[in-house]
Amino acid sequence: MSVHVSPTSTYVKVFLTLILLTATTVWVAFYDFGILNNVIALGIAFAKATVVVLFFMHVKWSSPLIKLIAGAGVVWLVILILFTLGDYLTRTIHYTAPPI
Template sequence: MSAPHEHQHQHTKDNDDATHDDHLHIVPPRTYIIVGTILLIFTALTVWASYLELGVFNPVIALFIACVKATVVVLFFMHVKYSSKLTKLTVGAGVFTFLTLIAMTLADYFTRAWGRW
């Protein structure tokens, strides 16, 4: 009876430690160097892709690369990967709200003239 209880206690303590570590999580310079390099490579990639003639996929690829870059910045430079659930939820809610607003607005404007020509 006491063994599982002990285990449970141990488990909680570990969790507490993890939470504590999250607050004081220090992202090492190695991560920043890798992330910075990835961002520069993706910048070169998006400029190179813009010289290709891809029709409708030019903006799609450019915005996809921009989204990847932004995600990397948010996760590592802005520490969201190592942040509390509250921060993760805040960022997620913000991005979701923004995407909803922009998608509904654009859906309206882009379809207003449908069937009128």
């Protein structure tokens, strides 16, 4: 199995991207976007994680099995968030039984 060797410039680009995204996080923290605050912060964090996983951890050049395993991690995180939100977002909906 051949092993992908990334040039140093790739790691420099990854580093600069992460720094830029961190600076963006700090910058947007000074503004109030209301309900979008968390969405923006999590979006930036997700973008950073994607860069690390794809380029720094070489998943982009890995076998389909490795991609499947990495993808499964993301899917499982989505399960956790989705079903937890399924609780929080429906707590205030009260069910009233129809009159008999």
